[in-house]
Amino acid sequence: MPNCAASAGSPKRSSRRLYITRQAVGRWECGATEPSIDMLKLIARELDVPVTELLDMPEHYCQSCGMMLTAPGQHGHEADGSEAEDFCRWCYENGVYTYETSMDEMIEDCAPRMAEVMGWTVDEAASLLGAVLSALRRWREVAENEKAYGEETRAAYGDEVVDASNKKYLEVGEGAHLQAEELAVAINEQLRRAMEAGDPAGSEARRLVAMRVCWLRMYWPEGTYTPEAHKGLADGYVADERFQAYYGKVAPGAAQFLRDAIRACA
Numbered sequence: 001m002p003n004c005a006a007s008a009g010s011p012k013r014s015s016r017r018l019y020i021t022r023q024a025v026g027r028w029e030c031g032a033t034e035p036s037i038d039m040l041k042l043i044a045r046e047l048d049v050p051v052t053e054l055l056d057m058p059e060h061y062c063q064s065c066g067m068m069l070t071a072p073g074q075h076g077h078e079a080d081g082s083e084a085e086d087f088c089r090w091c092y093e094n095g096v097y098t099y100e101t102s103m104d105e106m107i108e109d110c111a112p113r114m115a116e117v118m119g120w121t122v123d124e125a126a127s128l129l130g131a132v133l134s135a136l137r138r139w140r141e142v143a144e145n146e147k148a149y150g151e152e153t154r155a156a157y158g159d160e161v162v163d164a165s166n167k168k169y170l171e172v173g174e175g176a177h178l179q180a181e182e183l184a185v186a187i188n189e190q191l192r193r194a195m196e197a198g199d200p201a202g203s204e205a206r207r208l209v210a211m212r213v214c215w216l217r218m219y220w221p222e223g224t225y226t227p228e229a230h231k232g233l234a235d236g237y238v239a240d241e242r243f244q245a246y247y248g249k250v251a252p253g254a255a256q257f258l259r260d261a262i263r264a265c266a
Contacts, residue, residue, distance in 0.1 A: 062086070062087050062088040062092075062136075063086040064092060064097065064137075065106060066132050066133060067091075069088060074088055074089060076088060076093045077094060078094075078095045078174070078175060079095030079096075079175055080095075092174075096176075097138070097170070100167070100171055103130075103134070103143075106129075107126050111126040112125070114128075142166050148242070156232065156236075157229075164224070168219060168220070168221055172218070180218050180219070183211065186211065187211045187212060188250050190208045191208055191247070191250050191258060192251055194207070194208045194261060200264050201261070205264065205265055206265045209261055212258075213230065216230065230262055231262055231266055234258060234263065237259055238255050
């Protein structure tokens with residue numbers, strides 16, 4: 001059952017923002033009726049919250065397929081044998097995802113079963129899954145990156161390369177993502193050290209660029225990394241205000257220094 005009362009605000013304010021009657025919002029909030037799946041998605045977009053926040057979902061559910069984790073034995077395991085808190089055993093085992101898939105393929109596979117259990121049409125189930133899965137950890141970062149940078153990266157590298165990169169990202173287990181995150185933090189620390197040394201072609205800069213190459217190879221499709229591609233990416237750091245702001249948190253002028261180091265050392 002949708003949990004609109006907690007997020008939608010007063011009936012008057014919600015109805016004005018969503019162009020629906022105050023009476024309809026009031027009936028949702030008191031539980032007399034429920035909004036349609038399409039209306040739930042509209043509410044989520046209007047309030048800028050994941051649609052999962054508007055649903056009475058349990059505390060734990062699989063961050064790959066959305067399956068509710070309510071019984072022992074449903075969780076997958078990490079590479080060290082520990083239980084994976086946020087993934088089911090059908091999606092995740094031994095620290096990696098158990099099968100290759102895209103979000104569209106998972107929706108196509110899961111929608112008929114959800115429709116049967118919930119008494120919905122397959123189209124309704126697919127519509128809800130599309131909104132739910134995009135908010136889950138396995139798919140969220142790819143969806144956010146696609147929204148933020150998809151147009152320019154596809155223009156620069158082509159759909160085939162970007163799709164392959166997304167596919168590789170989705171196949172990597174949580175342990176590998178954690179290693180990549182730790183490396184990203186170390187790269188920023190090394191960027192500070194290289195800037196303090198002051199030479200974009202010096203030993204600290206060469207170490208910085210080598211670390212960046214390792215990080216890129218974690219996610220770029222096999223055989224697609226080249227120094228030329230890396231240099232082209234670095235040019236984008238300086239041209240794009242979003243990257244300027246990100247690297248500006250490391251130190252003023254960090255994006256420009258990183259670009260110069262990659263051009264000198266890649």
